[in-house]
Amino acid sequence: MQTANLIIVLLAMVGIAYYMGRGRSFALAKPLGGIRHLNSLPFYYGAQTAIWCCVPSLILLALWALFDEPIITNVVLSGLPEAIQPQTVADQNLLLNRIENIASGALAAGADEQALSAAADRLNGLRETAQWVLTAAILSLAVLGGLWGWRRVSPKLKARNQVEVVFKSTLLACACIAILTTLGIVFSVVFETIRFFSFDEVTITGFIFGTEWSPQIAIRADQAGASGSFGAVPLFVGTLLISFIAMVVAVPVGLMSAIYLAEYANPRVRSTAKPLLEILAGIPTVVYGFFAALTVAPFLRELGESMGLDVSSESALAAGGVMGIMIIPFVSSLADDVITAVPQSMRDGSLGLGATKSETIKKVIFPAALPGIVGGVMLAVSRAIGETMIVVMAAGLAANMTANPLDTVTTVTVQIVTLLIGDQEFDSPKTLAAFALGLMLFVVTLLLNLFALRTVKKYREQYD
């Protein structure tokens, strides 16, 4: 039976188990004088039986799915004659692929490859058997579990407590997915990064301090212009330049908008302007990328030409400026939160001493809100550093080390995307370099976020 069908059958069995368990509790309660003599409500007896029916079989199914394929391929490989036993891992993968193709009928085995077609038959046979065994095992486990759960139903059974323990563990497991995700991120980038640094042509210091970035690896030794050097400094410089431009746009505009909305605007203006500004945050980044690449960049180029400036058509200014527009609502809503959290008494005190509104804002509210604003700005910086689509579409690929905003620069995220789009070879430093860059990005944004979240939280507690 196909696994999908198996799951459907299992679901049906769980439903039956629920009704049987529930029915049994009613039957047991009747002679005692109604369900109030049961320990728990009938629902819980049913649920208890259903849990016994499905949990063990689901665990088996999961384990099977994990270990099924490796075991079968191992058996098939060890059954091959000595002469064609693969020597290396790469050979083994090739051979397995070939057997796989023969087994599925996509390829015909060559005349001299009797052993391979035998292996393919064996593979098919083993898979079929495995599927049958799995079906039988799962179904019998479900029946046995269900029966066991059904037999356990008795007026004294604390079914509710048991069901609730299972529920609660499920909830806990769901909460732990967040931790698993973080672990997954850390492990996946760290492992590939270690593999990256184990190549001879890359060193950690060369990566962090090197000033030349050209990740193309020479295929032939005498190939020109393909040095394969991994010095990431130009990428860092480019990322910082674009993020800086974005911040120059976003921080003043966002901050002043927040101050105006929180302190000056009447409720009507506030209730229209705020959601309108927040539309900017909801627009997908790919749209900003398109806008930057096809509208802003040519506009800046023409503007520069009319002033006699040489503006690159993939200038950092276009990408950074548009990114800044994207971040405006992010800064303004965070700043708005912290400004409105400043107690009214501080405003009243300052105004009572004769300060104008702007003086109150500049001398009292702003200093009081500063930690929160700094936290918000740092979150915005981390957004800018990690932003991908705008720079992929509007910034260039040339790894220039320049602080000139009219020039083309490239960023860490652009390089990650470029290195991983298309063919990925996980045995070449070119592909793995993307993971090393990803690790850098993750660490930097993590530190920024941790610091920012802590500041914001501390600040909130101060006035709560």
Added chain:
Amino acid sequence: MTDQAKAPVESTIDKVNKTLARRYRAEKRFRLYGMLSIGFGLLALVVLFTDIISKGKGAFLQSYIQLEVTYDSDVLGVYDVNDEDQMALANFEGVVKQALRNRFPEVSSRKDKKELYQLASLGAAFELRKQLTADPQLLGKTETLWLLADDDIDTYYKTIGGEEFIGATSDKQRAWTKSLVDADEIELKFNINFFTRGDSREPELAGIWGAAKGSFFTLLITLVLSFPIGVAAAIYLEEFAPKNKWTDLIEVNINNLAAVPSIIFGLLGLAVFINFFHTPRSTPIVAGLVLTLMTLPTIIISSRAAIKAVPPSIRQAAMGMGASPMQVVLHHVLPLAMPGMLTGSIIGMAQALGESAPLLMIGLVAFVVDVPGAINDPATVLPVQIYLWADSPERAFVEKTSAAIMVLLAFLIAMNTLAVFLRKRLERRW
């Protein structure tokens, strides 16, 4: 001390009055800066929308050329429409070419003919095939049909009398198009292809239906996985978690994950789902898994806020009636918090719909012509389709890209409006 007493006394109020004008000016300036900032933000919004709309509105119309087409058996190589082999090899392009030659009999040189043939799209031949298959009686007959024009002709036709034309057409092609215009034999019709077809290398045949369906499958998986998991996690953290280091760690983790750059999730998807679990690349299923991990923090955070908003009196009342903590949550807190959770999830889904960076890494950038029919078919999603078209050199794709953006934004606006509506309608103030 004595000097001061002799000088005319300047009281505090005088000092204040002297500076008042300057201070009021500063006040006005400051206020103006605030208004300018908001104005700048709104201006950016308006410019963005008008730019996209002005670029994309043309894509909803497509040029068609009127031609007299003869389903000539000899040209087609089809003598029996029911013979599948003949139909499979049938030369419908030849028929289109013949029709073009008949319309412009003056064209004779080989090179000119080649340019002439470029007036009609490849899609014209597909259309003829469909017509003939539907109605075998047509074989040998002559019909006057509106056939799909090539993208360059389309772009040129749309710019006649308007802005400057930039594109790849020769002078002759332009002259022919002009003569078609004069004879009223070219016109704009609603571009049905754009809404019903998958991707194509030919801009006039490219549509967003494939990407839209891919997005639909992806979002379906994301919703099915992230909503229950997110709500369950939120319930645990809000109602059951003991205050200890472990739950603190989970909390910090979730807040952090919400701020991790989306591209990192792409790396995770590539390393874990594709390389480790061998999930099929380029499919909605792997995209949905990655987006699930990405939207989970958003959903957890908003669900927790919704649970927190349920007043403790409800819990206490339920407890007082003898409900167990689990019953309190499932029977009372959860239903009351549901509107808030739904709103948060819709916003999370809207985010997932617009996300493209992590999907570039797990193969969603593949060129997929077929419209996906299931969650494990190769597919692409709307934002990635936009990225792919934005990268295409053909001029006509600019229009298509903007139109696809308009469709994407329409979906996003619809989802956000729904969220706002739900919030207004269902959320209770206690």
